Amino acid sequence: MTQPMKYERAIVIGGGITGMLAAKVLSSFYLEVLIIEKDELPDSPENRLGTPQAFHPHRMLPLGKQIVERLFPGYTKELLEMGGYNTWHQTSRFLTKDGELVLTDTEETAVTRRAMLEWVLMQRMLREERVQFLEKHEAIALLFEEETTKVSGLQVKDRRIKPGIINKISADLVIDTSGRMSKLPKWLKSAGRTLPQTDELIVSLGYSTRYYQIPPEAPNLEPMVIVGQPNKKIPTGLFERVDHDLVAVLLSAAGGSHYPTTDADQFDAETARLTNPSIAEAITHLIPYTKPKGFRVPACVRNHYEQMEDWPSGLLVMGDALCTLDPIHGQGMTKAALEAQTLERMLKQAQENELISFERHTLQQMQHANELGWWLCAIADMAWEGVELKGTPIPHLTFVQEFFNYYVQYAVQTKQTKYLEAYHRMHSFLIEPRNIINLEQLQDMIQADSTGEVGHWWQRWDQKNDELNQAFFYEAVPDFQLHQLLKSN
Numbered sequence: 001m002t003q004p005m006k007y008e009r010a011i012v013i014g015g016g017i018t019g020m021l022a023a024k025v026l027s028s029f030y031l032e033v034l035i036i037e038k039d040e041l042p043d044s045p046e047n048r049l050g051t052p053q054a055f056h057p058h059r060m061l062p063l064g065k066q067i068v069e070r071l072f073p074g075y076t077k078e079l080l081e082m083g084g085y086n087t088w089h090q091t092s093r094f095l096t097k098d099g100e101l102v103l104t105d106t107e108e109t110a111v112t113r114r115a116m117l118e119w120v121l122m123q124r125m126l127r128e129e130r131v132q133f134l135e136k137h138e139a140i141a142l143l144f145e146e147e148t149t150k151v152s153g154l155q156v157k158d159r160r161i162k163p164g165i166i167n168k169i170s171a172d173l174v175i176d177t178s179g180r181m182s183k184l185p186k187w188l189k190s191a192g193r194t195l196p197q198t199d200e201l202i203v204s205l206g207y208s209t210r211y212y213q214i215p216p217e218a219p220n221l222e223p224m225v226i227v228g229q230p231n232k233k234i235p236t237g238l239f240e241r242v243d244h245d246l247v248a249v250l251l252s253a254a255g256g257s258h259y260p261t262t263d264a265d266q267f268d269a270e271t272a273r274l275t276n277p278s279i280a281e282a283i284t285h286l287i288p289y290t291k292p293k294g295f296r297v298p299a300c301v302r303n304h305y306e307q308m309e310d311w312p313s314g315l316l317v318m319g320d321a322l323c324t325l326d327p328i329h330g331q332g333m334t335k336a337a338l339e340a341q342t343l344e345r346m347l348k349q350a351q352e353n354e355l356i357s358f359e360r361h362t363l364q365q366m367q368h369a370n371e372l373g374w375w376l377c378a379i380a381d382m383a384w385e386g387v388e389l390k391g392t393p394i395p396h397l398t399f400v401q402e403f404f405n406y407y408v409q410y411a412v413q414t415k416q417t418k419y420l421e422a423y424h425r426m427h428s429f430l431i432e433p434r435n436i437i438n439l440e441q442l443q444d445m446i447q448a449d450s451t452g453e454v455g456h457w458w459q460r461w462d463q464k465n466d467e468l469n470q471a472f473f474y475e476a477v478p479d480f481q482l483h484q485l486l487k488s489n
């Protein structure tokens with residue numbers, strides 16, 4: 001936008017996690033913020049039709065928690081008061097084919113059902129003076145200012161009365177946060193835009209989750225993850241507390257050759273076939289609470305709207321509507337929080353310098369916020385046979401993938417939790433991959449490996465010259481410039 005911005009009304013399409021984070025940020029800049037949500041708002045923390053993924057456990061990573069806590073001070077405490085499970089000082093197990101490491105959580109974190117998290121944020125938003133929810137309203141088209149390329153509002157269908165009444169709502173800014181089924185590509189095409197090529201990770205991911213109740217006599221059962229073995233098509237297993245007396249057991253596999261079972265009679269047996277029997281043993285102490293339920297993700301998609309020179313002013317897009325990540329890595333909500341923080345930073349800049357091209361700049365920054373998550377997902381998921389990456393290639397993907405495998409193996413075999421913690425911090429977008437993948441780290445791994453396998457593997461990549469090796473590492477591992485991204489203003 002090259003004309004001065006107006007801050008009267010902003011519309012957010014979708015009242016999911018991204019929608020609420022965006023609305024919270026917008027409420028400091030716009031006089032009125034409307035959240036258009038096609039579902040009826042629940043009157044208790046219940047799953048909704050519009051968020052079918054909510055049945056499955058949702059982890060908030062440390063960076064996400066940090067940003068959400070800044071935007072909604074005290075939300076962690078509130079979740080804990082509502083029955084969330086506090087992981088502070090709690091240990092969790094990380095099990096691989098090479099052994100096990102135990103990690104201790106060093107900060108207060110509330111693990112809850114996603115519906116509970118959404119509920120707490122929604123109650124806060126309902127109390128915001130400048131924010132209004134329009135429930136049972138579905139966004140059906142963008143409105144454009146006549147003879148300009150500016151989005152001037154939204155056409156919505158009021159679903160409270162059948163067959164629905166169509167209304168027009170004007171706005172200075174519309175943000176699409178309607179999730180993975182976003183209609184934005186269709187709306188842009190019908191407005192005559194040509195869409196840039198998307199990046200797609202054809203992941204063919206299968207999920208199956210079953211909840212178990214913890215009876216009072218059960219022993220203390222630590223949360224755990226049993227890392228899958230893509231080369232043997234063995235799923236990953238997750239055993240996670242979601243409440244004081246509920247545990248979620250989740251099986252997942254990518255590539256499409258095997259989808260974890262959703263058959264109640266088969267589920268426990270399938271957990272016994274994971275790399276380690278610990279989850280199967282743990283559930284013998286528990287009482288099944290639900291049947292297993294599946295979720296399939298055919299592909300993760302990353303839109304490149306930032307490349308559109310004719311992107312309409314008055315329009316933005318965030319969250320899953322912009323880019324979906326493989327849910328098994330638990331990064332979607334943290335990515336949404338990072339995008340919300342990016343939006344806040346860009347709105348502050350726009351206020352100070354009214355003539356910047358706000359939307360294009362913001363989309364570029366949002367894309368920057370997605371970069372590391374996309375890179376990590378693609379690298380991890382491409383280990384599964386059948387997964388395909390279409391669009392922008394990732395240089396030296398196999399090298400990075402194998403380096404990470406040896407790194408985790410090194411952490412587990414040498415029992416050094418600090419390396420695994422660093423690995424998790426990278427997956428939470430808190431540290432650069434370059435802190436992990438570098439020549440010094442490689443030398444440590446080679447020295448610690450008595451079998452000589454790592455040294456032998458490195459022969460395939462070694463350029464026999466320090467400078468060339470350094471250049472190779474730099475090419476393989478981009479600088480994601482997290483220091484810039486993590487700034488809150």
Ligand SMILES: Cc1cc2nc3c(=O)[nH]c(=O)nc-3n(C[C@H](O)[C@H](O)[C@H](O)COP(=O)(O)OP(=O)(O)OC[C@H]3O[C@@H](n4cnc5c(N)ncnc54)[C@H](O)[C@@H]3O)c2cc1C
Nearest residue numbers: 014016017018038050053058059139179319320327332333
């Ligand atoms: C199985 C699974 C497990 C996951 N686990 C994790 C996890 O552990 N950790 C994590 O961080 N992330 C996880 N995610 C990802 C996470 O759910 C999302 O990334 C995150 O919630 C952000 O989603 P969103 O708000 O962008 O979209 P959504 O959550 O899909 O919300 C979109 C909202 O828009 C509404 N809507 C849609 N269309 C319209 C319309 N036309 N008009 C009005 N309203 C509309 C919908 O009703 C909905 O309320 C998981 C995802 C899946 C699929």
